[in-house]
Amino acid sequence: MSNDISPLSESVQHPAGARASWTLALRRRAVAALPPEKLLADQQPSYVASWVYVFGVLSLSSLAVIILSGTILALKGPAWWHVTGVGHFFNSIHLWSVELFFFWMVVHLWGKYWMAAWRGGRKRVWVTGAITFLVAIPCALTGYVSQQNFDSQWISTQAKDAMNSVGIGAFFNLLNFGQMYSYHVLLLPAAVVALVVGHVLLVRRHGVVPPFRLAEEIASSGTAAQVGVDDGTAAQVGADAGNRGTEA
Amino acid sequence: MAAIFNLNHRATYLHWHFIDLSLSNILVIAAMVAVFAAAILIPFPSHRRTGERA
Numbered sequence: 001m002s003n004d005i006s007p008l009s010e011s012v013q014h015p016a017g018a019r020a021s022w023t024l025a026l027r028r029r030a031v032a033a034l035p036p037e038k039l040l041a042d043q044q045p046s047y048v049a050s051w052v053y054v055f056g057v058l059s060l061s062s063l064a065v066i067i068l069s070g071t072i073l074a075l076k077g078p079a080w081w082h083v084t085g086v087g088h089f090f091n092s093i094h095l096w097s098v099e100l101f102f103f104w105m106v107v108h109l110w111g112k113y114w115m116a117a118w119r120g121g122r123k124r125v126w127v128t129g130a131i132t133f134l135v136a137i138p139c140a141l142t143g144y145v146s147q148q149n150f151d152s153q154w155i156s157t158q159a160k161d162a163m164n165s166v167g168i169g170a171f172f173n174l175l176n177f178g179q180m181y182s183y184h185v186l187l188l189p190a191a192v193v194a195l196v197v198g199h200v201l202l203v204r205r206h207g208v209v210p211p212f213r214l215a216e217e218i219a220s221s222g223t224a225a226q227v228g229v230d231d232g233t234a235a236q237v238g239a240d241a242g243n244r245g246t247e248a
Numbered sequence: 249m250a251a252i253f254n255l256n257h258r259a260t261y262l263h264w265h266f267i268d269l270s271l272s273n274i275l276v277i278a279a280m281v282a283v284f285a286a287a288i289l290i291p292f293p294s295h296r297r298t299g300e301r302a
Contacts, residue, residue, distance in 0.1 A: 049294055051287035103276070107284050 034205050041204070047211050052115075055108035056203075062101035063196060067189070069094040074185050078148040098140055105133055117209040125206055128199040135191050142184035145174050156180070 072090050073081050081087035109129070118126035145156040156174040163169040173179055260271040269277075 049292045051290055051292055055287070103280060103283075107280050107287070110280075110284050111287070 034201060038207075039201075039204050044208065045210065048208055052111045053208065055104050055111060058104040059101060059108055060196070060200070062097050062104055063192070065097040066094065066101055067193070069097060070185070070189070082149065094143075098143065102136070102140070105136070109133060112209070115209060115211060119209055120206065122202075122206045122209055125199065125202045125209075128195055128202060132192060132195040132199060135188060135195060139184065139188035139192055141174075142180045142188060146177065146181045146184045148177075 069090050073087075073094055076087060076090075081091040112126065112129065117129075141155075141159060145152045145159070160169060160174045163172055163174060172183075262269055262271060262274060
């Protein structure tokens, strides 16, 4: 798919007398890699009209609730979330949104595994999703040990043995509340959010992976180059192959 | 949750060879499988555009 539709006028892209700069180079690369019509597409291919494709968005929604409820918990502190009714409510919202985040992520992972979502130049999409899942696990673990109750004491002492057994207990100390809390409210959430943003941008760039049969039909009809299955721009597959697009 | 379920007992674990899973975890895994199967089998509600015929 060509990128001949530029959102920026020629005069803006190449202002008269402009010197080469890293901002200009970065902007050109960013717009070429992800033009606005891909970044904020208003249509999706017809095959996206399936429940299998909703689990990624459900994971994102759960993550948004996690971030919001976690921010409130961080602002108010353990005395609030353990003692007050509203604190209990937000504590529970935070816990159950995490449970749902993992629930939807697992189902999303299954769906993408069985449709081999790394096809068509989407390896980085798959890899960023898989790493997000792996990073989310210690993010949840540090949350469980940051509760400041008997449950967190039990989990931290049990999990400490696991960390020691793989040789990382010295610098990832589950009995060190300050370290675990820092990991939980800053380092790991920042990593998860950064990975998710990268994952979504890659999905926008390469398009949602088409089902096996549709990809084979397109390839056998000799229009693969046009519809972008091979070059990883399947966002146009539905419309270009004659299928009715679905509004995003 | 404690108001709905009686949690004043030890968790139920199921053993099969080296596999050792709590009943609650098994129920969550079964729910995920059920949701995955439903997502494949249940048709997605489609909407037609204005003026479009079936």
